[in-house]
Amino acid sequence: MNAKLIDGKAVSAALREQMKAEVAALAEEGITPGLAVVLVGEDPASQVYVRNKEKACEELGIYSEKYLLPTETTQEELLTLVDKLNRKPDIDGILVQLPLPGHLDEKAVIAAISPEKDVDAFHAQNVGKIMIGDYKFLPCTPAGVMELLHAAQIEVKGKECVVIGRSNIVGKPMAMLLLHQHGTVTICHSRTRNLAEVTRRADILIAAVGKAKFVTADMVKPGATVIDVGMNRDENGKLCGDVDFGAVCEVAGAITPVPGGVGPMTITMLMKNTIAAAKR
Ligand code: GUN
Numbered sequence: 001m002n003a004k005l006i007d008g009k010a011v012s013a014a015l016r017e018q019m020k021a022e023v024a025a026l027a028e029e030g031i032t033p034g035l036a037v038v039l040v041g042e043d044p045a046s047q048v049y050v051r052n053k054e055k056a057c058e059e060l061g062i063y064s065e066k067y068l069l070p071t072e073t074t075q076e077e078l079l080t081l082v083d084k085l086n087r088k089p090d091i092d093g094i095l096v097q098l099p100l101p102g103h104l105d106e107k108a109v110i111a112a113i114s115p116e117k118d119v120d121a122f123h124a125q126n127v128g129k130i131m132i133g134d135y136k137f138l139p140c141t142p143a144g145v146m147e148l149l150h151a152a153q154i155e156v157k158g159k160e161c162v163v164i165g166r167s168n169i170v171g172k173p174m175a176m177l178l179l180h181q182h183g184t185v186t187i188c189h190s191r192t193r194n195l196a197e198v199t200r201r202a203d204i205l206i207a208a209v210g211k212a213k214f215v216t217a218d219m220v221k222p223g224a225t226v227i228d229v230g231m232n233r234d235e236n237g238k239l240c241g242d243v244d245f246g247a248v249c250e251v252a253g254a255i256t257p258v259p260g261g262v263g264p265m266t267i268t269m270l271m272k273n274t275i276a277a278a279k280r
Pocket of ligand 1: 099
């Protein structure tokens with residue numbers, strides 16, 4: 001392996017230690033940050049994420065409530081719960097785990113969350129604030145990627161940054177955060193022509209495609225930093241990212257593993273947003 005490994009677990013653990021102290025200091029003032037996590041249905045991956053979020057809250061001393069709703073939950077029932085949580089004084093952050101079952105209107109649910117409690121930063125008001133660089137919350141996954149780049153001392157300023165994927169949750173906000181740090185940013189997607197030609201320009205390559213081992217060694221410039229946001233299962237059911245790690249780590253200068261890269265950072269950033277919401 002040529003590439004330097006960017007250890008998300010270690011960076012995450014260090015940040016969580018700082019946050020623990022911050023939560024303890026808030027407790028002195030009588031403030032306990034509170035997070036409500038809502039899961040509709042029984043998607044196994046979502047169940048794992050929700051459990052990990054709950055564990056992180058416990059570890060840091062953040063109060064958490066978990067709402068596990070059946071798949072058949074109606075839009076009205078879900079909106080009623082969101083409304084209740086918006087008004088609940090001991091809840092500072094609300095997270096509705098996505099994706100929602102098909103019959104539910106995801107956009108309407110996100111719009112119903114109070115922007116002040118929107119610790120995912122998915123609400124249009126918070127997305128708009130990110131666009132103009134005036135934000136309280138950053139979306140957790142892109143924020144986690146920026147923290148990893150910072151911890152690995154990889155400067156973004158002036159670099160060619162290529163993001164593969166244009167989702168509202170990762171690709172689009174990721175591009176914006178890189179732009180804020182003065183990167184030259186290209187967003188690629190399924191209609192991009194000559195994809196490998198574009199990705200080979202990247203000094204910093206972010207893979208957020210959702211396809212196992214999609215980024216191959218020929219798509220990576222020697223020495224580039226490769227950040228893998230993917231969380232997939234390979235043909236043997238083993239957890240893997242969007243990057244063909246075994247081959248790409250021979251070409252890249254630095255790389256994040258899956259698991260143990262971006263994943264732990266996402267939840268750490270959620271904790272950071274919940275603490276920030278409680279401070280307001
Ligand atoms: N599903 C996958 N990632 C996320 C996330 O960051 N937040 C929420 N709410 N759902 C998700």
